[in-house]
Amino acid sequence: MFMFLTRRLLTSALVVLISTLVMYVLVSIAIDPLEDLRASTDPNKEALIASRTNALDLNTPVLLRYLDWLSGIPRGYLGVNWQTNQQVTELLSGAVTTTLQLVTVAALLAIMLGVFVGIVSALRQYSGFDYSLTLLSFLLYSLPTFWVAVLLKQFLAIEFNNFLDEPGIAWWFYVVVILASGIVTMAAVGGTARKRLQVFGIAAGAGLVAVAYMDLTDFFVTPGLGIIMVAVLGIAIAVGVTGLSTGLGDRRSLYAALTVAVLGVVLYYPMLYVWYYIEVNWLIIIGLGVLTVLVGLGVGLVWGGPDKWTVARTAALTAVPVAMLLFVDRLLSSWDSFVDNGLIRGRPISTSGRRTPNFDEGFWLNTLDLFGHLLLPTVTLVLISFASYSRYSRASTLEVLNQDYMRTARAKGLTERTVIMRHAFRNALIPLASIVPVDIITLVGGAVITERIFGWRGMGFLFADSLEKNIIDPVMAYLLIVAILAVVANFVADLMYAVLDPRIRVNA
Amino acid sequence: MTVETPPSNVPDEPIENALELKDVEGLSQGQIVFRRFVRHRGAIGGLIALVMVALLAYSSIGVGPIPGWWKFGPNQQNALFNDGGTPSLGLPTWLGGDGLAWGDAPFGQDEIGRDIFARTMLGTQTSLMVMFVIGIVSAVLGIAVGAASGYYRGATDQVLMRFTDLIITFPLIVIGAVLGKMVGAGGVFWLALILGAVTWTSLARLVRAEFFSLREREFVDAARVAGASDLRIIVKHMIPNAMGVIIVNTTLLMSAAVILEASLSYLGFGIQSPDVSLGKMVADYESAFRTRPWLFWWPGFFVIVIALSVNFIGDGVRDAFDPRQKKVPSARAMARAAGRQTKAAK
Numbered sequence: 076m077f078m079f080l081t082r083r084l085l086t087s088a089l090v091v092l093i094s095t096l097v098m099y100v101l102v103s104i105a106i107d108p109l110e111d112l113r114a115s116t117d118p119n120k121e122a123l124i125a126s127r128t129n130a131l132d133l134n135t136p137v138l139l140r141y142l143d144w145l146s147g148i149p150r151g152y153l154g155v156n157w158q159t160n161q162q163v164t165e166l167l168s169g170a171v172t173t174t175l176q177l178v179t180v181a182a183l184l185a186i187m188l189g190v191f192v193g194i195v196s197a198l199r200q201y202s203g204f205d206y207s208l209t210l211l212s213f214l215l216y217s218l219p220t221f222w223v224a225v226l227l228k229q230f231l232a233i234e235f236n237n238f239l240d241e242p243g244i245a246w247w248f249y250v251v252v253i254l255a256s257g258i259v260t261m262a263a264v265g266g267t268a269r270k271r272l273q274v275f276g277i278a279a280g281a282g283l284v285a286v287a288y289m290d291l292t293d294f295f296v297t298p299g300l301g302i303i304m305v306a307v308l309g310i311a312i313a314v315g316v317t318g319l320s321t322g323l324g325d326r327r328s329l330y331a332a333l334t335v336a337v338l339g340v341v342l343y344y345p346m347l348y349v350w351y352y353i354e355v356n357w358l359i360i361i362g363l364g365v366l367t368v369l370v371g372l373g374v375g376l377v378w379g380g381p382d383k384w385t386v387a388r389t390a391a392l393t394a395v396p397v398a399m400l401l402f403v404d405r406l407l408s409s410w411d412s413f414v415d416n417g418l419i420r421g422r423p424i425s426t427s428g429r430r431t432p433n434f435d436e437g438f439w440l441n442t443l444d445l446f447g448h449l450l451l452p453t454v455t456l457v458l459i460s461f462a463s464y465s466r467y468s469r470a471s472t473l474e475v476l477n478q479d480y481m482r483t484a485r486a487k488g489l490t491e492r493t494v495i496m497r498h499a500f501r502n503a504l505i506p507l508a509s510i511v512p513v514d515i516i517t518l519v520g521g522a523v524i525t526e527r528i529f530g531w532r533g534m535g536f537l538f539a540d541s542l543e544k545n546i547i548d549p550v551m552a553y554l555l556i557v558a559i560l561a562v563v564a565n566f567v568a569d570l571m572y573a574v575l576d577p578r579i580r581v582n583a
Numbered sequence: 584m585t586v587e588t589p590p591s592n593v594p595d596e597p598i599e600n601a602l603e604l605k606d607v608e609g610l611s612q613g614q615i616v617f618r619r620f621v622r623h624r625g626a627i628g629g630l631i632a633l634v635m636v637a638l639l640a641y642s643s644i645g646v647g648p649i650p651g652w653w654k655f656g657p658n659q660q661n662a663l664f665n666d667g668g669t670p671s672l673g674l675p676t677w678l679g680g681d682g683l684a685w686g687d688a689p690f691g692q693d694e695i696g697r698d699i700f701a702r703t704m705l706g707t708q709t710s711l712m713v714m715f716v717i718g719i720v721s722a723v724l725g726i727a728v729g730a731a732s733g734y735y736r737g738a739t740d741q742v743l744m745r746f747t748d749l750i751i752t753f754p755l756i757v758i759g760a761v762l763g764k765m766v767g768a769g770g771v772f773w774l775a776l777i778l779g780a781v782t783w784t785s786l787a788r789l790v791r792a793e794f795f796s797l798r799e800r801e802f803v804d805a806a807r808v809a810g811a812s813d814l815r816i817i818v819k820h821m822i823p824n825a826m827g828v829i830i831v832n833t834t835l836l837m838s839a840a841v842i843l844e845a846s847l848s849y850l851g852f853g854i855q856s857p858d859v860s861l862g863k864m865v866a867d868y869e870s871a872f873r874t875r876p877w878l879f880w881w882p883g884f885f886v887i888v889i890a891l892s893v894n895f896i897g898d899g900v901r902d903a904f905d906p907r908q909k910k911v912p913s914a915r916a917m918a919r920a921a922g923r924q925t926k927a928a929k
Contacts, residue, residue: 090745094752098761105765213898217890219842219862221849222883225869517754524756524846539850542760550761554753561752 087562091555098554099141099547106545108133108157131157144551153555154548156541163552166537171556173429174533177526178518180449181456186511188457189464194503195263196465197472198495204262208465215462224455224528228426232451236422239414242295249286256282297411300404302343309336309397316396320389322492331378331390335371339397343404350405355438360402367398409439416440423447427530452529456522460514467510472503508571516557516564616827619903626899629892636888640707643700655698657705657859663696664688670699670877691877693868703881706861709854710841710889713775717840720779722833725786730817732787733794744791747784755782759843763852771858774844782840786832793825827904834897841890861886 107113108131112124127133132140144154153163196208257279264274288304289295300308313332314323321328353359371394375387414423418434425431425448434444475481476499484494523535530536534553541549610618620626645651655661664687665671671686690699732743750758758781766773797803798821806816822829845862847853854860861882868878 086745090749090752094749097749098753098758101761101765105761213891213894214887217838217842217887217894219845219849219865219883219886219890221846221862221869222865222879222886225865225872225879229872523754523760524850527850538757539760539852542764543851554757557754557757558752 083566087566090562091558094558095145095551095555096141098558099144099551100137102542102547102550102554103137103140106542106547106550108545108547110545144548148555153552156546156549158544158546163548166549167534167552167556170532170534170537173531174519174522174526174535176429176445177449177452177531177533178456178515178522181453182460182515182518184453185457185460186464186507189461190468190504190507192461193465193468193470194472194500197469197476197503199263199265200473202262202265204259204265207262208469212462212466215458218458220455220459220524221528223458224451224525227451227454228528231454232424232426236424239295239423240421242293244286244290249283252282252286253279298407299410300400300407302340305343305397305400305404306336306340308400309339312336312396312400313393316393317389318492319496320392321385322490324490325382325385325389327378327380327382328375328386328389331375331386332393334374334378335390335393336397338370338374339394339401343401346401346405364395364398367394370394406439406442409443412436413440413443419444419447424450426451429531452522452525452531455525455529456518460518463514464507467507468503471506472499474506475499475502478502505572505575508575509568512564512567512571513561516560519560616903620899623899623902625895626903629895629899632888632892633896636707636885636892637711640704640711644704644708646708653701653704655701657701658697658857659701660696661688661692661698663692665691690881691875693875693878694871699878699881702859702864703861703885705859706864706882707885707889709771709858709860710844710886712771713778713844713860714837714841714889714893716772716775717779717782717844718833718837720776721783721786721836722829723783724780725783725832726790726822726829728783729787729790730794730822733791734798734813734817734821736795740791743787747787750781751784755839755843756846759847760850760852763847767847767853768855771854771860774847774853778840778843778847782836782843786829786836789828789832790825793828794821797821797824831897831901831904834893834900838890838893838897841886841893845886 109124109127112120112127115123117123132143135143147153151164153167155162156166192208196205199205257275260278261271261275265271266274292301310333313336314329317323317325317329317332323329368391371391372387374394375390376383378386378390380386410423413419413436414421416434416436418431423443425444429445429448430441431444431448435441481494481498484498489498519534522533523539525531526533526536527539534556537549538553541547541553641651643651643653644657670689670691672689688698688700690703692698693702728743728747732740759778762777762781763774766777803816803820806820811819844853844860845865848860848862849866851866854863856863864882865879865886868875868882872879
């Protein structure tokens with residue numbers, strides 16, 4: 076193992092070294108820092124060119140310049156942006172946080188949605204649902220990001236903001252929601268004609284109730300869940316999580332999950348006081364999240380029984396979304412004052428930038444502002460990566476479903492839930508372990524187009540912008556980081572694969 | 584891929600499989616693949632769409648010095664035919680338009696009176712050319728690297744694969760941007776050539792893996808015993824057997840290439856003026872979306888049509904080469920068939 080690590084580390088360092096060398100040479104051929112001077116009509120053009128050539132060492136051979144750049148790295152010096160004289164390290168720190176903020180939510184959403192849809196699609200192979208999803212993923216593969224982004228700007232931001240100005244749900248919206256929720260759920264669940272009809276009825280009814288609720292309570296003017304919705308959704312989450320995690324037959328788990336949901340409802344009003352009196356920040360929110368998980372585990376252990384950790388897991392898994400309901404409810408109650416704010420002027424969904432300039436109105440409003448800015452780029456990124464995740468997980472689930480141990484599991488008389496969740500789902504995730512790290516890293520370094528379109532000054536923006544303006548140092552810093560991250564991601568992927576799949580041994 | 588016909592006298596051979604074998608009896612592997620491909624509805628649809636787009640693009644404005652049937656050139660400035668340069672393309676009445684019409688500027692005009700139809704067609708030509716050049720270059724490079732690496736193994740493999748890893752380190756869009764900025768002004772062909780020089784990596788890895796298993800097969804030994812040179816074994820015996828992997832991967836790569844070129848041109852690192860590319864058109868006209876949406880819709884539409892049809896063709900090719908791929912009737916169709924059978928039995 077030690078040998079493996081050392082060898083791996085050495086080759087990785089070599090790869091980074093050589094790739095940065097190659098890229099340094101390529102970038103310095105590609106860019107022309109004298110571009111603006113060449114076209115200028117200044118009388119002392121020659122002198123300007125000479126002075127800049129001198130300042131940027133352009134007469135030194137490129138290899139020596141590379142060595143010079145390289146020797147700065149151990150000292151933590153990555154060069155300067157020669158146009159603004161900013162330190163590259165300074166530029167980077169801002170860019171990294173921006174990018175992380177942008178891609179975290181998108182990556183999580185894309186993975187969860189993609190895996191879920193891919194598995195359902197594999198379970199219902201060759202059904203209408205499966206074919207429609209295949210078609211959809213082909214379409215998503217073929218969509219150019221920049222084109223989708225402009226459409227999103229138009230329809231999701233501008234039109235939706237217009238809609239929020241004068242909200243009113245038209246009759247066709249009812250029809251669309253009812254039919255869509257009914258048909259999609261029916262196609263996903265499948266079964267006999269009778270069961271399909273039942274599922275269609277239930278899902279369509281739920282869709283109708285949801286839209287009617289939004290319509291009647293003026294959801295788009297004063298959004299919020301209220302204690303009743305929190306209760307309904309909390310119980311639904313408890314039942315759903317238990318159904319997937321241990322099966323509804325396990326009464327202890329069900330009761331533990333329901334206890335957690337009820338606890339959430341009971342805490343609804345006390346929490347309003349907490350929010351009111353505490354100066355909230357993200358640290359506190361994360362702390363509360365951890366506390367939630369602990370409380371969930373505690374409740375599960377109290378219900379106990381022979382499998383107390385299974386029960387505790389179910390309860391904790393229920394606790395997190397229930398707590399999120401409370402958080403979202405509190406967040407939405409600030410919606411009114413957010414939309415009416417002088418800087419927002421009734422247009423909550425923003426098309427560019429990371430935050431509204433000069434907007435600082437406390438935690439809740441700032442968070443709403445952040446979400447308003449995150450929405451469009453997140454949707455874009457999710458659309459791009461959703462297709463590949465769903466294809467991957469569909470393929471790997473199909474592979475798993477054909478294994479002998481699946482037949483064994485069914486022959487043992489296990490319930491369909493146990494077969495799918497315990498035998499198929501877990502094993503289907505293994506191949507994803509080798510894709511996800513690489514993919515996330517690519518997203519961190521490669522959201523070039525999305526960042527550019529939506530004006531997020533992240534890593535990709537820094538790269539594209541500096542390359543365009545012929546500034547080599549930020550470009551090289553970006554490439555260095557991407558190269559290191561790529562090497563690390565591949566390493567993590569290999570390790571994860573080895574840990575998850577006992578057939579693979581790490582000794583190569 | 585060689586087809587090994589299993590002996591038909593195996594007692595527990597499933598009937599279904601026997602039928603399958605009867606179906607392809609006496610056909611070469613190429614014929615079987617071709618038949619499967621032709622039966623793939625999506626693939627044929629994609630192929631027809633792609634051919635039609637290519638015909639439209641090349642016949643309308645012509646290629647190089649050869650003139651096409653369309654009256655305006657892509658960079659020719661005309662007076663505006665309609666107010667604000669709106670498209671003259673009319674939908675038939677049953678689609679809610681005012682009668683089928685082609686008009687003087689079917690896709691509209693931009694603010695200086697250039698014909699968007701001619702520009703879109705030129706951009707489509709660019710995309711198609713970029714797609715094929717990238718496809719060919721990366722197929723040749725990928726096959727060469729993968730074959731050498733898989734056939735010779737050892738040190739050659741190590742060197743070539745580490746080189747491949749080096750290129751894979753960077754996202755394609757990043758390395759493409761650097762290279763694109765280097766050669767973008769030199770013209771479409773050079774851009775495509777240089778992009779092809781970095782997109783071959785996945786193909787090389789796949790060909791290498793395929794060669795690892797192929798080189799252990801008897802026919803390779805037979806060829807070697809017969810005195811064939813390494814080059815002859817690779818070209819005549821191994822590459823034809825790896826053709827499935829190569830064609831499938833190249834098709835999928837070509838659809839990605841269309842998007843890659845469009846994205847680079849959009850970012851400003853690809854095709855430069857006066858060349859026209861669909862991605863560059865979208866970038867140029869993005870700000871006019873509110874006032875002149877047609878400037879934006881048409882180039883995007885053609886990018887999607889090209890990429891989507893190539894994706895469908897790729898899917899069809901993959902299914903055609905996959906021996907495990909069988910058309911499975913849906914559960915309902917099976918139930919219906921079973922019902923018919925029991926009825927007939929009664």
